[in-house]
Amino acid sequence: MEIIHVSAECYPVAKAGGLGDVVGALPKYQTAAGHVSKVVLPMYRTKFLYEHQWDVVHKSSAYLANTWFDYTIIKERTNVLGFDLYLVDIHGLLDREKVYGYDDDVERFMSFQIAVVDWIASWKHHPDIIHVHDHHTALIPFMVKYCYQYQHLAGVPTVLTIHNAQYQGWIDWGHSDYIPHWDGWRWGMLDWNNMINPLAAGIRSCWKLTTVSWSYLQEMRLESNGLEALFEYEKGKSVGILNGIDDKVWDPAADKYLDHHFNIDSLATGKKANKDFLCQEFGLDPNKPLFIFIGRLVGEKAAELLPRAIGDSLFYINQRMNWLVLGSGETHIEWDLGNMRHFWPGVYNAKIGYNEKLSHQMYAGADFLLMPSRVEPCGLNQMYAMRYGTIPVVRRTGGLRDTVKDFGEPGGYGICFNQASIGDITQAVYRGVELYQDQRTFDALRRQVMELNFSWDISAEQYLDLYKSLVP
Numbered sequence: 001m002e003i004i005h006v007s008a009e010c011y012p013v014a015k016a017g018g019l020g021d022v023v024g025a026l027p028k029y030q031t032a033a034g035h036v037s038k039v040v041l042p043m044y045r046t047k048f049l050y051e052h053q054w055d056v057v058h059k060s061s062a063y064l065a066n067t068w069f070d071y072t073i074i075k076e077r078t079n080v081l082g083f084d085l086y087l088v089d090i091h092g093l094l095d096r097e098k099v100y101g102y103d104d105d106v107e108r109f110m111s112f113q114i115a116v117v118d119w120i121a122s123w124k125h126h127p128d129i130i131h132v133h134d135h136h137t138a139l140i141p142f143m144v145k146y147c148y149q150y151q152h153l154a155g156v157p158t159v160l161t162i163h164n165a166q167y168q169g170w171i172d173w174g175h176s177d178y179i180p181h182w183d184g185w186r187w188g189m190l191d192w193n194n195m196i197n198p199l200a201a202g203i204r205s206c207w208k209l210t211t212v213s214w215s216y217l218q219e220m221r222l223e224s225n226g227l228e229a230l231f232e233y234e235k236g237k238s239v240g241i242l243n244g245i246d247d248k249v250w251d252p253a254a255d256k257y258l259d260h261h262f263n264i265d266s267l268a269t270g271k272k273a274n275k276d277f278l279c280q281e282f283g284l285d286p287n288k289p290l291f292i293f294i295g296r297l298v299g300e301k302a303a304e305l306l307p308r309a310i311g312d313s314l315f316y317i318n319q320r321m322n323w324l325v326l327g328s329g330e331t332h333i334e335w336d337l338g339n340m341r342h343f344w345p346g347v348y349n350a351k352i353g354y355n356e357k358l359s360h361q362m363y364a365g366a367d368f369l370l371m372p373s374r375v376e377p378c379g380l381n382q383m384y385a386m387r388y389g390t391i392p393v394v395r396r397t398g399g400l401r402d403t404v405k406d407f408g409e410p411g412g413y414g415i416c417f418n419q420a421s422i423g424d425i426t427q428a429v430y431r432g433v434e435l436y437q438d439q440r441t442f443d444a445l446r447r448q449v450m451e452l453n454f455s456w457d458i459s460a461e462q463y464l465d466l467y468k469s470l471v472p
């Protein structure tokens with residue numbers, strides 16, 4: 001089967017969060033299973049671009065409204081990632097250093113999608129599946145169905161995976177001409193609350209809709225930033241498939257970012273060596289349990305609760321733990337978390353920014369990982385943490401609910417709580433501190449989480465079954 005993934009991110013080419021991890025891993029597993037899985041993403045100016053060799057495979061032009069733009073498709077020469085990787089170069093629009101965050105993001109991702117469809121439309125054959133991810137690529141299912149010039153692609157099955165329904169890519173109706181000439185009777189497929197809503201258009205136009213956990217699929221019908229009724233309406237074509245993790249990249253026995261490798265047999269010494277390193281680097285106490293947070297500092301992750309929750313847990317639990325935070329996001333949260341370093345020297349530290357290497361070192365060296373998320377479609381951090389013998393402390397929501405079971409329940413191994421509140425977080429931290437004192441139980445749980453299998457093998461199979469149901 002030939003599958004084309006179209007995405008804004010793909011690790012290690014360009015990653016801003018979990019989307020990059022998924023698109024960097026799933027195609028690898030699909031290719032290993034004997035399929036042709038291709039990834040197409042914008043050509044940003046990233047390190048990966050300059051460190052690899054590329055061949056030009058297609059050059060053409062298209063319109064964005066009344067503006068004619070040239071695009072070039074280049075392909076990585078050696079298949080270094082384990083699948084075919086294509087980048088779309090649109091000079092002046094896509095060739096920037098960051099993935100998102102520019103004033104013209106609408107124009108950037110619109111022209112990217114047009115170029116991708118225009119390129120696929122020029123092929124002599126049709127791919128079996130076009131698989132798009134999140135709102136940046138969600139207009140593609142609409143375009144192949146309803147844009148006159150791409151009508152011959154209308155029979156190609158499209159799958160939309162929603163990694164995060166909070167962001168929908170809203171476009172003003174004044175820019176409806178950004179979409180190549182389309183069947184005007186279909187305006188209702190694009191509209192949601194008097195705006196063009198690319199995510200809503202993708203949900204309506206795609207053949208199958210998937211989300212990255214079963215629980216998130218249910219939750220979206222109740223809370224999805226305005227699209228609740230649509231998810232309810234389209235439930236017949238919706239499926240929840242839990243993300244996996246790339247167990248080659250995330251392997252404590254071979255992780256290229258770690259100085260001290262370990263496996264389940266050397267868990268105690270390996271974790272200690274990594275923890276000692278972190279504590280030394282960040283001026284923390286290696287004899288106390290180390291709690292970490294890694295992620296985007298935004299409301300969805302309940303990140304604005306962190307300063308109070310960390311402060312309260314240090315105060316009320318008598319500084320019987322250390323904290324290390326890695327993240328970037330809203331400025332006031334960054335500022336609060338950075339500033340706290342002066343109040344809690346020796347037990348708290350934070351690195352504000354994005355740092356892939358440090359994130360691996362933290363999963364390896366920590367005792368507990370906190371995820372108090374308000375919304376968590378799947379969550380990868382908790383799975384990475386467990387693979388590195390770190391106990392997850394999570395709010396019961398979305399994929400966190402599906403992957404972590406409280407150690408108080410039969411067969412459980414993590415710490416779970418219900419509310420994204422200071423009280424619930426502090427209480428959960430207290431349970432962690434107490435658990436750490438009971439070294440036998442704590443060690444047994446660390447072994448248990450390391451043995452859990454979150455590999456992509458199972459989920460990749462589920463995607464293939466879904467594709468097969470669409471291909472004649």
Ligand SMILES: Nc1ncnc2c1ncn2[C@@H]1O[C@H](COP(=O)(O)OP(=O)(O)O[C@H]2O[C@H](CO)[C@@H](O)[C@H](O)[C@H]2O)[C@@H](O)[C@H]1O
Binds near residue numbers: 212354355359380
């Ligand atoms: N400052 C920083 N420095 C280094 N690394 C950092 C970092 N901040 C985040 N990361 C990394 O980014 C990834 C975050 O992945 P998540 O899945 O937890 O969240 P995200 O909300 O981005 O993804 C969305 O898509 C994914 C994929 O489907 C869903 O799992 C998730 O629930 C959904 O919100 C992890 O690899 C993490 O280590």
